[in-house]
Amino acid sequence: MPRRDTVYRIVCAAVFILMEVAAFTLVGGSGRLQSTWILRAANSVRGALWGVGENIGRYISLGRENKNLSEENIRLHMALMAGMEEEDRQKADSLAEAVNGYGCFNLSPANIVKMSRNSQHNYIILDKGSEDGIQEQSGIITPYGVVGIVNAVGKHFCYGISFLNKDLSVSARLGRDGIAGPLEWKGTDTRTALLKDIPMHYEVTPGDTVWTSGYSDLFPAGIPLGTAGEVNTVGGTSHQVTVSLFQDFYALRTVIIATNTGRDEIHELEKREGRR
Numbered sequence: 306m307p308r309r310d311t312v313y314r315i316v317c318a319a320v321f322i323l324m325e326v327a328a329f330t331l332v333g334g335s336g337r338l339q340s341t342w343i344l345r346a347a348n349s350v351r352g353a354l355w356g357v358g359e360n361i362g363r364y365i366s367l368g369r370e371n372k373n374l375s376e377e378n379i380r381l382h383m384a385l386m387a388g389m390e391e392e393d394r395q396k397a398d399s400l401a402e403a404v405n406g407y408g409c410f411n412l413s414p415a416n417i418v419k420m421s422r423n424s425q426h427n428y429i430i431l432d433k434g435s436e437d438g439i440q441e442q443s444g445i446i447t448p449y450g451v452v453g454i455v456n457a458v459g460k461h462f463c464y465g466i467s468f469l470n471k472d473l474s475v476s477a478r479l480g481r482d483g484i485a486g487p488l489e490w491k492g493t494d495t496r497t498a499l500l501k502d503i504p505m506h507y508e509v510t511p512g513d514t515v516w517t518s519g520y521s522d523l524f525p526a527g528i529p530l531g532t533a534g535e536v537n538t539v540g541g542t543s544h545q546v547t548v549s550l551f552q553d554f555y556a557l558r559t560v561i562i563a564t565n566t567g568r569d570e571i572h573e574l575e576k577r578e579g580r581r
Contacts, residue, residue: 409567427467450552485518503544
């Protein structure tokens with residue numbers, strides 16, 4: 306029964322369409338004015354259909370263009386990343402040559418697994434551990450500065466205290482041969498630190514490069530940290546220098562773990578002399 310109803314509807318629709326076509330034909334042949342109206346109506350329909358077709362074509366073409374642009378952006382991004390990685394490798398090689406000149410630091414590259422930046426006591430986790438020769442109290446550095454200190458070591462990973470931590474300070478020097486003092490994170494901006502305890506009589510030149518001093522067994526001397534900026538007097542007894550850090554902690558991907566192979570001997574000497 307349902308099938309018979311469907312056939313009936315199809316036949317009725319076909320008869321209606323044939324009658325409409327016949328009516329338009331008769332009207333078109335009965336006068337010039339009617340023919341003109343019919344032609345205009347037909348042209349309008351054709352124009353509308355052509356416009357819809359053009360819009361659909363443009364939409365499909367736009368999708369292809371967006372896909373091509375996305376692929377091109379990915380290619381450019383990958384090329385940029387490759388260039389940055391190559392630049393990082395070159396800087397790391399230069400740093401390795403400089404550090405190896407001191408003879409007592411082993412350098413091991415590591416990738417960042419996890420890192421915090423939004424607290425006053427930030428940390429970093431790296432993909433190297435005791436099986437890679439990593440030891441506690443090793444420095445974490447890059448060609449752009451100090452990143453932190455290894456505080457705990459597992460077999461395959463290690464945990465470090467970030468330089469972005471109010472409990473950490475680094476011995477730093479103003480200029481290659483200038484005076485040294487503790488460099489500490491300011492606690493707000495990730496690119497700003499404070500070099501403290503600079504004597505009042507020492508003249509600070511804004512724009513001078515700040516370097517690691519080498520007065521610590523954690524970091525080799527001569528790692529560039531940032532540039533000196535504003536100078537303020539603290540308590541009328543010393544200067545405090547604002548330092549713009551070179552290291553962008555939001556751009557970190559890889560680091561270098563610097564292990565001082567002479568630390569045990571240094572500590573033994575310190576204990577021996579302390580007992581006298």
